[in-house]
Amino acid sequence: MTPILPKLGWILFFIMTVIASALAYKFILKGDVEIAPDGRSSILLDEPERAFFLNEMRNFLIAVQKISEGIEKDDMVQIAAAAKTVGSGDLAHVPPGIMGKLPLVAKKMGLSTHKAFDQMAMDAESLGDKDHILSQLNQILPTCTACHSLYKVK
Ligand code: HEC
Structure with missing residues (x-):
């Protein structure tokens, strides 16, 4: 048997x-994606998630603007404050559904961007060196553009 x-x-x-x-x-x-006509992956979010996600993005750009200004004026207080608005503390407000919908690569790029801003805020306060901040900003920006060339939201 x-x-x-x-x-x-x-x-x-x-x-x-x-x-x-x-x-x-x-x-x-x-994650939850489909291929867009322009070849990028569309991350499929519902309307409130999409609004949240794009608002976060605009906050990233506002922070970049203030940080760039802060470098020109050598104003570490402005830089630290701007970097904190988009640091990891920001993640506490992410709607729970979004994380499961983001592909792993996008999630990693998003998290590392928030962490890099944490580090910038700490360094602005402790080192106060604008050249260092500029090189940190130049390390962050390629992650923004890399993610934008791979993903869109729908
Ligand atoms: C995890 C990937 C990712 C990272 C990292 C990222 N973005 Fe985005 N961003 C997106 C996606 C996806 C969109 C939507 C684009 C689309 O649908 O065409 C977007 C849109 C935007 C928009 C337009 C917002 C709107 O209301 O339409 C801005 C501004 C922006 N990002 C700035 C930034 C900046 C500045 C950084 C870096 C500090 C950054 N993003 C990092 C994925 C990312």
Whole structure:
């Protein structure tokens, strides 16, 4: 007689692994996206999430503007304050649904951008060196443009 039960165990294990991998792919790696006509991936958000996401983006640009101005005026108080508005503290307000919809690559770029602004705020306060801030800004901006060339929202 064939020992069917142990085999069944392996088959179930295999099926569960496939399902778990598919779910991990969908929710962690791929996110909720479709390919846009311009070749980028459209992240599919609902209306309030989209409004939140784009508002965050405009805040990024406002911060960049104030930081750039702060460098010109050598004003570390302005730089630290602007960087803090878009630091990791900002993540507390992210609607819970968005994180599952963002592809892993986008999530990583978003988180590293917020962290880089945290570091800038700390360095503005502790080092007060505008050349250092400028080089930090120049390290952040390529992440903005890289993400924009890969993703849009819909
Ligand atoms: C995680 C990826 C990602 C990162 C990092 C990112 N952006 Fe964006 N940003 C987007 C996407 C996606 C859009 C929507 C573009 C579209 O739909 O065409 C967007 C849109 C914008 C907009 C337009 C907002 C609006 O109301 O239409 C601005 C301004 C902007 N980003 C600034 C920035 C700046 C400045 C940075 C860096 C400090 C940055 N973004 C970093 C993904 C990103």
